[in-house]
Amino acid sequence: MGYGLKTEASFDGAHFLTDYYGKCENLHGHRWRVVAYLRQDGLRDEGTMRDMVLDFGVFKRAVREEVGALDHTFLVEEGSLKPGTLRALTEDEGFRLTMLPFRTTAENLARYFAERLLARDLPVSQVDVYETPLNCASYFVE
Numbered sequence: 001m002g003y004g005l006k007t008e009a010s011f012d013g014a015h016f017l018t019d020y021y022g023k024c025e026n027l028h029g030h031r032w033r034v035v036a037y038l039r040q041d042g043l044r045d046e047g048t049m050r051d052m053v054l055d056f057g058v059f060k061r062a063v064r065e066e067v068g069a070l071d072h073t074f075l076v077e078e079g080s081l082k083p084g085t086l087r088a089l090t091e092d093e094g095f096r097l098t099m100l101p102f103r104t105t106a107e108n109l110a111r112y113f114a115e116r117l118l119a120r121d122l123p124v125s126q127v128d129v130y131e132t133p134l135n136c137a138s139y140f141v142e
């Protein structure tokens, strides 16, 4: 028993999968769709958020901020590009990179967003990341 909220945001970006043998080893782009779920046993009992899990406005702003931070960036797994390549992309070309300490799979991105939202004290229960309209990975918070 309990209550849930759901909201979503999307971001455009580029990535490639390290150690992947197939087309995804090449640099390519996605419009990633991120769906976040909150779950709580009871509702707030006082104040502006009485009888809510959380104000939708607070929830959607948090998700938009976390997701928007990656928008129009190149998601790069740390250690996957040579230092000279990184320098050329950032210093010479001025491209915006998001360095991540994991392989940039939809599964890892779902966990990444869940952890970022949990760090904001939101009662996150699940994050889904759609890499394409039909393919989705989920991370569940126990």
Ligand SMILES: Nc1nc2c(c(=O)[nH]1)N=C([C@H](O)[C@H](O)COP(=O)(O)OP(=O)(O)OP(=O)(O)O)CN2
Pocket (backbone or CB within 6 Å): 017, 024, 028, 104, 105, 106, 107, 131, 132, 135, 137
């Ligand atoms: N479990 C996962 N599998 C794959 C991931 C992933 O994150 N988790 N990622 C990829 C690639 O990033 C790739 O871009 C997406 O793969 P794919 O479904 O093959 O791409 P398309 O939808 O463009 O394929 P179509 O050929 O158009 O069907 C691979 N796997």
